[in-house]
Amino acid sequence: MQFTRLLIVCAITLGLILVLNREWTVGGKSIPPMGKFLSPQHGFWQNADPMDKNYGGDFLFSQLKDKGEVYLDDRMVPHVFAQNEDDAYFMQGYLHARFRLWQMEFQVYAAAGRISELIGDKAINFDRDKRRLGMVYAAERSLELMERDSITKNECDSYTAGVNAYIENMKESELPVEYKLLNYQPEKWTNLKTALFLKYMSLDLAGGENDFEYSNAKTLFGMKDFEKMYPYGQDSLDPIVPRGTVFENPGVITRPPASADSLYFNRKDSLHLAPVKPDKDNGSNNWAVSGKKTKSGAPILCNDPHLGLNLPSLWFEMQISTPQFNAYGATFPGAPGVVIGFNDSCAFGFTNAERDVRDYYEIKFRDESMKEYWFNGEWRLSNFRYEHIGVKGRNEIIDTIAYTVFGPVMYDKKFTGGRSTQGNYYAVRWKAHDTSNDLRCFNGLDHARNYQDYYAAIQYLHTPGQNCIFACKNGDIAIWDQGEFPARWKHQGDFIMPGTDSSYMWQGMIPQAENPHQVNPERGFVSSANQFPADPATYPYYLAGSFPPYRGLVINRTLSSMKDITTDMMKSLQTENYNVFAEMARPVLLKNINDSLLTPVESDYRDLLAHWNLRNDIGEKGATVFSLTWDSLERVVWGDELTRSSLPLVYPTESTLLEAILKDSSFKFLDDINTPQLETLRDDVTSAFKKAVVTLQKTASAGRLEWGKFKDTRIKHLTKLEPFSRLHLPIGGGNNCINATKAEHGPGWRMVVELTPVTQAFGVYPGGQSGNPGSPYYDSFVDQWVSGQYYPLWVMNREDASDKRVKFRITFSK
Amino acid sequence: MKFIISTLLTALLGFVSGLYLPWWGIALAALIPSAVIHQGHGRSFLSGFLGIFILWGALSWWIDSKNNSILSQKIAQILPLGGSVFFLVLLTAFIGALVAGLAGLAGSYLRRAPEPNQAI
Numbered sequence: 001m002q003f004t005r006l007l008i009v010c011a012i013t014l015g016l017i018l019v020l021n022r023e024w025t026v027g028g029k030s031i032p033p034m035g036k037f038l039s040p041q042h043g044f045w046q047n048a049d050p051m052d053k054n055y056g057g058d059f060l061f062s063q064l065k066d067k068g069e070v071y072l073d074d075r076m077v078p079h080v081f082a083q084n085e086d087d088a089y090f091m092q093g094y095l096h097a098r099f100r101l102w103q104m105e106f107q108v109y110a111a112a113g114r115i116s117e118l119i120g121d122k123a124i125n126f127d128r129d130k131r132r133l134g135m136v137y138a139a140e141r142s143l144e145l146m147e148r149d150s151i152t153k154n155e156c157d158s159y160t161a162g163v164n165a166y167i168e169n170m171k172e173s174e175l176p177v178e179y180k181l182l183n184y185q186p187e188k189w190t191n192l193k194t195a196l197f198l199k200y201m202s203l204d205l206a207g208g209e210n211d212f213e214y215s216n217a218k219t220l221f222g223m224k225d226f227e228k229m230y231p232y233g234q235d236s237l238d239p240i241v242p243r244g245t246v247f248e249n250p251g252v253i254t255r256p257p258a259s260a261d262s263l264y265f266n267r268k269d270s271l272h273l274a275p276v277k278p279d280k281d282n283g284s285n286n287w288a289v290s291g292k293k294t295k296s297g298a299p300i301l302c303n304d305p306h307l308g309l310n311l312p313s314l315w316f317e318m319q320i321s322t323p324q325f326n327a328y329g330a331t332f333p334g335a336p337g338v339v340i341g342f343n344d345s346c347a348f349g350f351t352n353a354e355r356d357v358r359d360y361y362e363i364k365f366r367d368e369s370m371k372e373y374w375f376n377g378e379w380r381l382s383n384f385r386y387e388h389i390g391v392k393g394r395n396e397i398i399d400t401i402a403y404t405v406f407g408p409v410m411y412d413k414k415f416t417g418g419r420s421t422q423g424n425y426y427a428v429r430w431k432a433h434d435t436s437n438d439l440r441c442f443n444g445l446d447h448a449r450n451y452q453d454y455y456a457a458i459q460y461l462h463t464p465g466q467n468c469i470f471a472c473k474n475g476d477i478a479i480w481d482q483g484e485f486p487a488r489w490k491h492q493g494d495f496i497m498p499g500t501d502s503s504y505m506w507q508g509m510i511p512q513a514e515n516p517h518q519v520n521p522e523r524g525f526v527s528s529a530n531q532f533p534a535d536p537a538t539y540p541y542y543l544a545g546s547f548p549p550y551r552g553l554v555i556n557r558t559l560s561s562m563k564d565i566t567t568d569m570m571k572s573l574q575t576e577n578y579n580v581f582a583e584m585a586r587p588v589l590l591k592n593i594n595d596s597l598l599t600p601v602e603s604d605y606r607d608l609l610a611h612w613n614l615r616n617d618i619g620e621k622g623a624t625v626f627s628l629t630w631d632s633l634e635r636v637v638w639g640d641e642l643t644r645s646s647l648p649l650v651y652p653t654e655s656t657l658l659e660a661i662l663k664d665s666s667f668k669f670l671d672d673i674n675t676p677q678l679e680t681l682r683d684d685v686t687s688a689f690k691k692a693v694v695t696l697q698k699t700a701s702a703g704r705l706e707w708g709k710f711k712d713t714r715i716k717h718l719t720k721l722e723p724f725s726r727l728h729l730p731i732g733g734g735n736n737c738i739n740a741t742k743a744e745h746g747p748g749w750r751m752v753v754e755l756t757p758v759t760q761a762f763g764v765y766p767g768g769q770s771g772n773p774g775s776p777y778y779d780s781f782v783d784q785w786v787s788g789q790y791y792p793l794w795v796m797n798r799e800d801a802s803d804k805r806v807k808f809r810i811t812f813s814k
Numbered sequence: 815m816k817f818i819i820s821t822l823l824t825a826l827l828g829f830v831s832g833l834y835l836p837w838w839g840i841a842l843a844a845l846i847p848s849a850v851i852h853q854g855h856g857r858s859f860l861s862g863f864l865g866i867f868i869l870w871g872a873l874s875w876w877i878d879s880k881n882n883s884i885l886s887q888k889i890a891q892i893l894p895l896g897g898s899v900f901f902l903v904l905l906t907a908f909i910g911a912l913v914a915g916l917a918g919l920a921g922s923y924l925r926r927a928p929e930p931n932q933a934i
Binding site: 002005006009010012013016017020021034035036038039040041042043044045046047048049050051052172177181721722723724773774775776778 | 829832833836837838840841869870873874877878880881882884885886887888889891892905906909910912913916917919920923924
C-alpha cells in the first residue's frame with residue numbers, strides 16, 4: 001500500500017516536473033516551460049541584471065594571437081584595443097554576442113526564412129517568401145567570393161570564432177531571455193550567417209519594386225496615363241548631383257527589344273499578386289560640408305540612416321583600435337567592422353540609393369513539373385533547389401524551387417503568397433543574387449586615410465546601392481551614388497517582363513565610374529536624402545526606383561544659406577522638424593477649400609491649418625490637420641481610379657499629386673469617375689477637407705490632436721512583444737521632415753563628426769548597448785534620442801585607461 | 815524542530831542544486847531531507863513546499879530588488895499578471911514550492927517503502 005502510494009506520488013511529482021519543463025500552447029498563445037523559466041537560478045530572473053553589475057573580466061581563448069583589452073565606458077560602449085586585426089574582429093564578435101546574441105541570430109533566421117522553426121506554421125508564408133526570393137542562394141554565392149578574398153575571409157573567420165567563443169562559454173542561466181521565452185537554443189555562428197545578415201540588409205534596402213502594381217496600372221490606365229500617375233522625375237527635384245552637371249556619353253548603350261511595344265508596353269496583365277515589401281519609408285540623410293563653410297575650418301560630416309525602429313537596435317556602438325586602424329562608430333551585430341563612423345583621418349556614412357534592382361520575368365514552362373522552360377527558341381532544363389523549412393510543432397516542409405537563367409521562380413502554382421496568380425510563373429531577377437564582397441567596403445573605409453582609399457573601398461559595394469558620403473581631415477569632401485546598377489532602357493523592369501528569350505534581360509551594368517558623384521564641389525557641401533541622384537533629363541541612364549524629393553530640397557536650401565557652421569548647428573539641422581512639403585502644399589489647400597461650404601467646426605480646423613507654423617513639433621495641432629487633410633485628398637483624387645478594379649495598385653507619390661495640382665488645376669484625375677459631373681480641384685480639396693475633419697474630431701475627442709500624440713512613435717521589440725518595446729514616445733518630425741521620425745520608422749543612428757585635428761564627434765541611437773530587456777542599458781539612449789540630444793563620442797587612447805569614463809575592463813589573452 | 819531542520823535543509827540543498835543541476839534539482843533537494851528526517855507525510859510535504867517557497871521567493875525578491883524591477887515588470891505583463899511584480903514573485907515561489915512539496919511527500923513515502931511487511 002505504501003509502495004503504491006510512493007509510486008503514485010512519484011508519478012505525480014515527475015508528471016508535474018515534465019509539465020513545467022515543456023512549452024504549452026493555450027488558445028494560440030504559447031506559454032514557456034514555467035519551471036525552467038521561473039527558476040531564479042536558471043530562468044528569466046537571471047537576466048535581471050543587477051544595477052551595479054560588473055561587466056569586467058579576464059578571458060582566455062586559445063584562438064587569440066596576442067593580448068587585447070576592452071574598456072567599457074559609462075554608456076557601455078566598448079573600446080577595443082587589439083595588437084592585430086584578427087584579434088580585433090574576434091573581440092568584436094565576442095562583444096556582439098555578449099550584448100546582442102539573440103538579435104543577431106533572429107535577424108539571420110528572418111533572412112534565411114527560418115522563423116517557422118521558432119513560432120510554427122504562422123510564419124510559413126514569410127519563410128517561403130524568403131526562400132523563393134533566393135535569400136540563402138544569394139548568401140551562399142556571396143560567401144564564396146567573400147572567402148576567396150583573404151582579407152574578408154580572415155575578418156569573418158575571426159569574427160565567427162569570437163561569437164562562438166561566447167556561445168560555447170555561456171552558462172544556461174546567461175541565455176538571453178528571448179531564448180527562454182521561445183524555448184530554443186542558439187546555434188553556432190558561421191560565416192554564412194554573416195553573409196545572410198548582409199542579404200537581410202539588401203532585402204531591406206534594395207528589395208523594393210512595384211512591378212506587379214505598375215503592370216496592373218499600365219493595363220488599367222494605359223501607358224499615357226501611367227506616365228502621368230507615376231512620372232519619371234520631379235519639378236521640385238534638387239538631385240544629389242546638381243542639375244546642369246554634364247555627363248559623358250554612356251559606356252553602356254541599352255536598347256529596348258523590337259517587341260517592346262507589343263509584348264511589353266501594350267501587354268495587358270492582371271496580376272493579383274502583392275508581394276511582401278520592404279518599408280517604402282526606408283531612407284536617410286547625409287551631408288558633408290567643407291572647411292570653407294565651417295567655423296573651425298575643418299569639414300563636418302553628418303549622417304542619419306532611417307530604418308525600422310526596433311529594440312534591440314540594429315546598431316551597436318563601438319571603437320576598434322589596432323596598429324593598422326582606429327575606427328569609431330555604429331556597427332552591425334552580425335557583421336565585422338565599423339559601418340557608419342570615422343577613423344583618425346576621415347569620416348564616412350550612407351544613405352540608401354533607392355534604386356530598383358529587382359525585376360520579374362514571366363516564364364513559360366512546358367508543363368506543371370517545371371522541368372523545362374521556353375527560352376530563346378528551345379526548351380531549357382530548369383535547376384531545382386530544395387528548401388527544407390522546419391516548422392515548430394510539425395514536420396518540416398520541403399519547398400521545391402525552379403531556377404531559370406533569370407533566377408528563382410518565386411511565384412508558381414504552389415506558391416502565390418496567398419493570392420491568385422492565375423497559374424502563371426514569375427522568376428525574380430535580383431541584383432543581390434550576383435556575387436559581391438560588399439563587406440570589404442567597410443574594411444576599406446575603416447582603414448581609409450584619404451579620398452583614394454575611400455574611392456577604392458566603395459568599389460566593393462554592389463548591393464545595396466548607397467550614397468556614400470566622405471570627408472577627410474585634409475579637407476576633401478565627396479559623395480558617390482555607389483553600387484552596381486543595371487543599365488536599363490526607359491521603363492525596363494518597371495513592369496513584368498517576358499521571360500521567353502534573352503531580349504528583355506539586363507544588357508549590362510552601369511560602369512561604376514559613371515555613377516553620379518561629386519568631389520569638392522564649388523558650393524562647399526555634398527548631400528543626399530534619397531532623392532534622384534542626378535537630373536533624369538540629362539543623366540544618360542534610366543533611374544528606376546522611388547525617390548522622395550523633399551528632404552533633399554530643404555537640406556540643400558539650408559546648407560546653401562549657412563556659413564560658419566558648427567556641430568551644434570548640424571545637430572539642430574538633423575533634428576529639424578520643419579515640413580517643407582507642407583510649405584509647398586498648404587497654400588494650394590487653403591486656396592481651394594471653399595470657405596462658404598464649411599460648418600463652424602470645419603472653419604475652426606481650417607484656421608488651425610492656416611495658422612500652423614509648418615513645424616511637426618510634438619505640440620502642433622496644425623501638423624495633424626495637414627497630415628490628415630493631405631491623406632484625405634490623395635484618397636479623394638486617386639481612390640476612384642485605384643478602386644476601379646480589385647487588382648493591387650500603389651498610390652502615386654505625394655510629389656506627383658502636389659506637382660500636378662500646382663501646375664494644372666484641371667488635372668485629369670481630379671474628376672471622380674463615379675459621378676456624372678466633372679469635379680474640379682476646388683471640389684476635391686473641399687470634400688477631402690470635410691472628410692478629414694470627421695477624423696480630426698474623433699482624434700480630438702480621443703485627446704490626440706497634438707502631432708506627437710497623433711503620430712505616436714514607438715520602438716518595438718523584434719518579436720513585437722509590447723512589454724519589451726518603448727511606446728508613445730513624445731518625438732516630433734515625420735515624413736518629409738529632416739527628422740524623419742514616423743510611427744515605427746526613423747533615424748536610427750544620428751552622427752555628426754567634425755574633422756578637426758582632434759576629431760569632435762557626436763552621436764545617439766534609439767536603443768541601448770545591451771540587447772537584454774532586463775538590463776538598464778537596454779533602452780538607455782532612447783530618451784536622449786527622443787529629446788534630440790547627442791552624446792559626445794569618445795575616441796579613447798590606450799593611455800586613457802584610468803579615465804573616469806572607463807567603468808569596466810575586460811582582458812583577452814591566449 | 816525536525817520540521818524546521820528539514821525545511822532549512824531543503825532550502826540549502828535547493829540552492830546548491832541550482833548551481834549544478836537543472837531547475838528540477840529542487841525536487842531532489844526536497845526529497846532527500848524528507849527521506850532522511852522522519853516526520854509525517856503532511857509535514858514532509860509542507861517542509862519541502864516551504865523550503866523552496868522561501869528559497870525561490872527570497873532569491874527572486876533579492877534579484878528583483880538589485881534590478882529595480884526592470885525585467886520583472888515586463889515579464890509580469892507578458893505572463894500575464896497585470897504587471898504585478900508581487901504576483902510574479904509569488905508565482906515563482908509557488909511553482910517551485912509545489913514541485914518540492916510533492917517531492918517531499920515522495921521522500922516520506924520512500925522512507926517507509928522498504929518495509930512492505932508493515933503494510934496492513
